[in-house]
Amino acid sequence: MPIQNAEIAAVLNEIADLLDIQEANPFRIRAYRNAARTVGEAGRSVPAMVARQADLDALPGIGPDLAGKITEIVNTGSCALLERLRKELPPGITELLKVPGLGPKRVRALYHDLGVQTLAQLHLAAQEGRVQAIAGFGPKTQQALLEATAARLRQERRFPLGVADETAAALLAGLAAVPGVARAVAAGSLRRRRETVGDLDLLVSLSGDSAVMAHFIQGEDGRQVLLHGGTRASVVLKSGLQVDLRAVPAQSLGAAWVYFTGSKAHNIALRRLAQEQGLKVNEYGVFRGAERIAGATEASLYQALGLRYIEPELREDRGEIEAARQDRLPVLVSLADLRGDLHLHTRDSDGRDSLEAMAAAARARGWRYAAVTDHSRSPAFARGLDPVRLAKQIDRIDRFNEKAQGFTVLKGIEVDILQDGTLELPDSILQRLDLVVGAVHHHLDLPRARQTERVLRAMDSRYFTLLAHPTGRLIGERAPCEIDLLRVLRKARERGCFVELNAQPARLDLADTACQMAKAEGVLVSINSDAHGTLEFNHLPSGIDQGRRGWLEKADVLNTRDLPELRPLLARTMG
DNA sequence: GCCGTTTTCGGCCCGACTGTTTTCAGTCG
Numbered sequence: 001m002p003i004q005n006a007e008i009a010a011v012l013n014e015i016a017d018l019l020d021i022q023e024a025n026p027f028r029i030r031a032y033r034n035a036a037r038t039v040g041e042a043g044r045s046v047p048a049m050v051a052r053q054a055d056l057d058a059l060p061g062i063g064p065d066l067a068g069k070i071t072e073i074v075n076t077g078s079c080a081l082l083e084r085l086r087k088e089l090p091p092g093i094t095e096l097l098k099v100p101g102l103g104p105k106r107v108r109a110l111y112h113d114l115g116v117q118t119l120a121q122l123h124l125a126a127q128e129g130r131v132q133a134i135a136g137f138g139p140k141t142q143q144a145l146l147e148a149t150a151a152r153l154r155q156e157r158r159f160p161l162g163v164a165d166e167t168a169a170a171l172l173a174g175l176a177a178v179p180g181v182a183r184a185v186a187a188g189s190l191r192r193r194r195e196t197v198g199d200l201d202l203l204v205s206l207s208g209d210s211a212v213m214a215h216f217i218q219g220e221d222g223r224q225v226l227l228h229g230g231t232r233a234s235v236v237l238k239s240g241l242q243v244d245l246r247a248v249p250a251q252s253l254g255a256a257w258v259y260f261t262g263s264k265a266h267n268i269a270l271r272r273l274a275q276e277q278g279l280k281v282n283e284y285g286v287f288r289g290a291e292r293i294a295g296a297t298e299a300s301l302y303q304a305l306g307l308r309y310i311e312p313e314l315r316e317d318r319g320e321i322e323a324a325r326q327d328r329l330p331v332l333v334s335l336a337d338l339r340g341d342l343h344l345h346t347r348d349s350d351g352r353d354s355l356e357a358m359a360a361a362a363r364a365r366g367w368r369y370a371a372v373t374d375h376s377r378s379p380a381f382a383r384g385l386d387p388v389r390l391a392k393q394i395d396r397i398d399r400f401n402e403k404a405q406g407f408t409v410l411k412g413i414e415v416d417i418l419q420d421g422t423l424e425l426p427d428s429i430l431q432r433l434d435l436v437v438g439a440v441h442h443h444l445d446l447p448r449a450r451q452t453e454r455v456l457r458a459m460d461s462r463y464f465t466l467l468a469h470p471t472g473r474l475i476g477e478r479a480p481c482e483i484d485l486l487r488v489l490r491k492a493r494e495r496g497c498f499v500e501l502n503a504q505p506a507r508l509d510l511a512d513t514a515c516q517m518a519k520a521e522g523v524l525v526s527i528n529s530d531a532h533g534t535l536e537f538n539h540l541p542s543g544i545d546q547g548r549r550g551w552l553e554k555a556d557v558l559n560t561r562d563l564p565e566l567r568p569l570l571a572r573t574m575g
Numbered sequence: 576g577c578c579g580t581t582t583t584c585g586g587c588c589c590g591a592c593t594g595t596t597t598t599c600a601g602t603c604g
Contacts, residue, residue, distance in 0.1 A: 027577080030576085031576035035576085035577095063577050066577085100603085101593095101602070105602085137594090140595085141595085201604085227591095229592055232591060246591090259590095260604085264604065267604090268589095272587080272588070280588090281588080281589085282588085
């Protein structure tokens with residue numbers, strides 16, 4: 001099995017961690033971390049680039065040395081530097097860096113003074129009171145490490161965006177009501193609409209003196225206070241979700257909102273840009289010397305740096321700053337741009353509502369069309385359709401459409417792509433449909449080459465329209481299948497078919513960087529609810545968020561088209 | 576270790592909070 005980008009990134013990150021503990025040049029360490037991030041988010045296969053001897057130096061932050069190291073990692077799975085570092089430090093010591101409160105210096109001290117190499121050893125040392133004996137450590141630090149190691153041994157959690165949204169809304173309402181609070185807003189990964197959220201970042205702007213910090217740490221829900229000062233506090237809610245609150249004067253809200261929205265990489269890039277212009281950016285504003293020249297609003301901060309306003313979903317340092325400078329930022333797709341949905345289920349397979357109810361719910365959203373795409377037989381859980389039942393459904397839809405005014409139910413199927421790449425239903429029935437949504441539900445663990453061939457072969461069917469949930473991942477539960485997405489996209493382009501961005505919160509499949517790749521390859525993305533009941537159309541905002549993170553504009557999304565424009569696109573794939 | 580429309584050498588983001596220190600280092604975001 002060829003090595004993946006993520007594995008290369010892991011090697012580079014481990015090198016950075018070990019160098020950090022050895023107190024190497026911090027800028028050298030940063031270079032390894034930047035390279036890890038670049039590779040991890042490259043959006044194309046770095047091993048493939050190595051194979052065809054493409055110029056790795058062209059990737060940002062990768063020079064001749066790192067290009068050599070990456071080539072070595074691709075060819076051997078590791079590199080000499082890492083092997084040497086692993087001999088100089090105990091295996092697994094990098095685990096300690098993930099403990100909150102521990103950085104390289106303290107990890108080094110723990111190892112040198114106590115011989116601590118693992119989480120379990122650290123936990124024991126804290127229990128036995130040996131940690132506070134080290135210079136720079138005290139009883140409080142020891143107690144914190146005792147609790148942190150215990151929590152870490154129970155494993156970390158990330159929260160679905162929907163849960164974070166609800167919690168944030170409730171907390172913000174409470175904060176906004178505190179006297180002296182001008183505005184209370186969400187920042188952080190929640191605002192950037194990441195798939196999951198590790199903690200909540202909230203921000204309040206103050207119009208005068210306020211007891212907002214005291215209010216915040218005194219919630220009646222048993223929240224645990226991690227730290228609190230005059231402008232910043234952190235608590236852990238009973239749910240385990242950590243919430244960080246910052247307070248700033250109203251005149252600094254824009255600068256603070258940019259700063260606390262992040263991402264960290266975006267902030268670093270902004271500050272570097274400011275530096276080049278002789279300016280300084282912090283959470284209080286943009287400064288030329290001692291003079292504050294912007295910061296009341298986000299737009300004013302970007303403007304002071306010569307940039308267009310950048311939407312939060314784009315703030316990942318993936319080219320948005322350069323695009324803002326050149327005034328070629330995408331106009332991101334919005335929920336209102338959708339004209340219909342091309343993937344939903346009814347009671348005829350595993351849906352909960354009737355075809356008529358689903359159509360009515362779709363129509364109530366202001367759409368002019370929706371495609372019914374029940375399962376074919378193979379997913380045993382789904383009571384899927386065989387050719388006879390599908391034929392009956394098709395006839396029912398035809399009768400429904402004759403009566404429906406101003407709304408069209410498109411006839412579709414979510415047909416299983418079998419292990420050998422054939423579609424589960426015969427052409428004789430597929431040819432009667434408006435669209436054929438192909439999906440992989442079984443054997444998600446095939447080797448990369450076979451999984452890729454399977455999907456490419458399915459796309460060879462003249463009736464194939466749209467690839468549903470292309471990687472099959474379930475966030476936090478099931479890793480994406482191994483598949484060469486670039487080849488799949490190029491095939492889709494060649495065949496005139498499409499890929500789905502499935503809006504189910506557990507799927508959000510495609511990922512953001514994959515959306516960017518689809519856009520770059522000129523393949524339209526269909527943002528679909530995959531609704532199994534009328535209420536599940538409410539998942540679409542999650543899909544839109546994900547598409548926006550993937551730089552998608554209205555024109556990049558298949559189902560922003562009205563029916564007269566959509567039909568020929570669907571028909572072309574059927575030919 | 577990378578990078579350059581001031582630079583191929585000398586830079587590399589910035590501030591708050593904590594715990595431990597008696598003036599600040601380490602960590603975090």
